Amino acid sequence: MTDTPEFNIDTVDNAAGTPNESQPWAELGLKENEYEEIRKILGRRPTAGELAMYSVMWSEHCSYKSSKVHLRQFGDKVTEKMKENMLVGIGQNAGVTDLGDGWAVTFKVESHNSPSYIEPFQGAATGIGGIVRDIISMGARPIAVLDALRLGKIDHPDTKRVLHGAVAGLSHYGNTLGVPGIGGELVFDSSYQGNPLVNAMAIGVMRHEDIHLANASGVGNKVLLYGARTGADGIGGASVLASESFDDSKEVERPTVQAGDPFTEKSLIEATLELFSNDLVEGIQDLGAAGISCATSELASNGEGGMHIELTNVICRDEGMTPGEILMSESQERMMAVIPPQNVDKVEGILNKWDVEYAWLGEVTDTGRLIIDWDGETIVDVDPRTVAHDGPVYDRPYQRPAFQDELQANTFRSAVTDLPSTGDELKAATLDLLGSANLCSKKWVTDQFDSRVQGNTTMSAPDDAGVVRVDENTNMGVAGTMDCNARYVYLDPYHGSQLALAESYRNIATAGAVPVAVSDCLNYGSPENPETMWQFAESIRGLADGCQELEVPVTGGNVSLYNQTNGVDIFPTPVIGVLGRFDDVTRRTESGWTADQDGAAIYLMGT
Amino acid sequence: MSRIVVEVMPKPEILDPLGKAINNALPDFGFDAFTDVRQGKRFELTVDGDITDAVLAQAKEAAEKVFANTVVENVINVYVADDQAGVA
């Protein structure tokens, strides 16, 4: 570490003494009432560092301020039966489900939409990196990834850039990491032209005793930051990327994006799992959006509530980073852990072995305050709950769109008069469909993913679900899928979302597995538009009711709002991931018929 | 036949994982003189005939639009190769 750079440090004392100093809260994405609320909580103006923390943590992306009131239904509509196998529910990095024999599985879907439009390769790559860190922070070894992609029209000039970049980025990161890509989705529709969706799902397994939570407990325990160095990349990304839409009229804004380093992440995985297996970790949190702001405030508020760190201990990649920048940096491939003092030497031994850099930032306290010092001077002194959990909550107005009736009346039959009827016409129509961008083979994409690494994959593309073995002695394993037909959701958000759930659920069932849990990634337009908010609210109501009916719990997910271009929303797109369990994966059923099944009967089931 | 060289480097503020990994491995090979390594790209464009101002201008434009991804990389140089470099 070089000498501490000299800044005009905005200390807590300074803030108390200069109440009228003007602050860039609007530029940081805060609303006036939110800024006022922060002043009220603190009883003074925030310091620059505190303002940075609140602004990123209170962003839509991190706080779920517009979605929280609706997401509650996933918890409220849960029956006793649905809770049976749930070891960890919504609220942690990812939910955990019991698989029996002491095994547990965790999985979650995340979006990386805006970054993937700006820089498709790195945006998609870091999407895989982020979701995989969520999984390892629960104590699990990642055993599979899936991805759901929504792109603009296939023949639009910009689609090529995003498609090839995103697929190469996903493939590069996942393959280098050694996590098999076992499935996903690829849909082209002009609705996503200026706002593609890149959603990634990761699945991990662990033994029950290895489950870890993001808690900073145990006064005197040490706070460890390890992995990549903290750089000036993605600063402000958490709030800026997720709350501003792109506008064609001006040159696309290009905030600094983050470059992914899958090699470092692979070492991070191995080192972290070795820390877990030696029982050295008290609490752990991955660093994603909002970086150190998020990790410190979440760990502290989930634990005994106090933490004291020295920010100059953070190892930076760039010289001269300000405290605010360090707090907001979204540099990838970093983790924060809480370590009992007696384990410090062993932890250092493991991190050194894997060539993983680390720094000890401070310790857990019982003060109920998160205190961050810069060279011994206090620059942040907050109740961590107010940063991480008690942010603003909006019950935004919603209203059925004026266009909904007309949309529903505009049926296929009303639009098309010359339906194919002769054999030749039907044949031509069938071939047209099979050759269309959304139905044709996706092999050129799926062939770019290593589906076999780890040696336990028994089904992947082009089958309906990916299947991997968990226990090599019993052949117990899991199946995963991601699905959504957004056109159905657009037509009728309540039932359309249930159809997405049903499709994903069916894919698991037809593979031969028992569906056990759901993770969703809810991609919508602006929540400030009441008609969009209606789509969102109806979707969640539909999903929560559907899950109750099917008796599978939602154990986690992600919300991505403000997906719009020039004020026009994408189709409401709730991508649904379902996880299934197999007693014996060798009994999985492939989709499609093979030559050796010649003569077998074909049945069409259902209504 | 002439050649234009386009040089592209990762932006200084963007993490360069390749350079970092190379830098960490160099001591294994017995090289200890370097404190940092960054890996960029070097393109050689072949032009039939002479390089006019228009061709060079095209190369400069292509450098920004195709050869570099200016979100994460900078074009640091576009120049006409002397024979020496051209042949190599």
Add this chain to the structure above:
Amino acid sequence: MSRIVVEVMPKPEILDPLGKAINNALPDFGFDAFTDVRQGKRFELTVDGDITDAVLAQAKEAAEKVFANTVVENVINVYVADDQAGVA
């Protein structure tokens, strides 16, 4: 702090799939002046302090042993960067 630049290109007789792919894409972007593209690598090595003959010799050796795989690539240049390039 000083910098050394190492330039590596695929050998002329070796087909370069990356260069080829870019070459094929150029007309899509409206660039038609180029008949061939080859992609190589450019490394910047940072040295604390001045660049002595010994350091430059080490860079040259590292170029042949690490930065290039001389079965398929040539080291075409190893030189001390002037400030300009160094800063870029």
Add this chain to the structure above:
Amino acid sequence: MTTELPLVGDYSTDSVADSGLRVGVAVFPGTLGDRDITRALTRHGIEAVQLWHRDTDLQDVDAVILPGGSSYGDYLRPGALAANAPLIKAIKAGVEKGLAVLGTGNGFQILTEAGLLPGAFKMNDSARYHNSAETLTVANNSTAFTKDFSKDERIVLPLSVGYGNYWVDEATAAELAENNQIVLRYAENPHGSTQAIAGVANREGNVVGLLPQAEYAIEAGFGPSTDGARVFTSLLSSLAGGK
């Protein structure tokens, strides 16, 4: 120093006779296939001994396997940054004395970068990473790793690679053919390798590199074939013979 890596299953050898053989599995940062090689060895009654890249002690193993994956993330060039690790220096010394060494996938790339096998790997002709199952012909069934195949036998193995285009100059290629150093050839050359080469041996025949990965084809239902198992039975019979 030895590494311990947690395995997904406990590969109990209850049903397999313990051969008494010990095979080293090299682990570099970024190696992915160490657990898969370990599984394949264990299933054949061979003890897998982890060899950490910074170790110089080969722990008296009977053979060494360099697994697939992305050592050092495949940065710079696949295999390049692993090629001078202390472990590689120890392996080179072992090779001089006749130690049998197999590199599979990235392990093969490391062996070429280390100069233990001829040639170099270029990016696939498609300029994309590619995951496939390849039909291959066995050109040399006299190595310790291919003994249980018949010559010219057609087998199927998985291949997952971005830099899968094996390149040697024409003169070296002729020499390889003449010395019976070509071990495997692709039926359809997917990535443009010189003379469709998928696997080679060194002149002495004790170092073998196979780009397709046998360890993902040892068990029905978990790979495109079970042909890969014979790489491990070959090892078993050739090493047991020497015991």
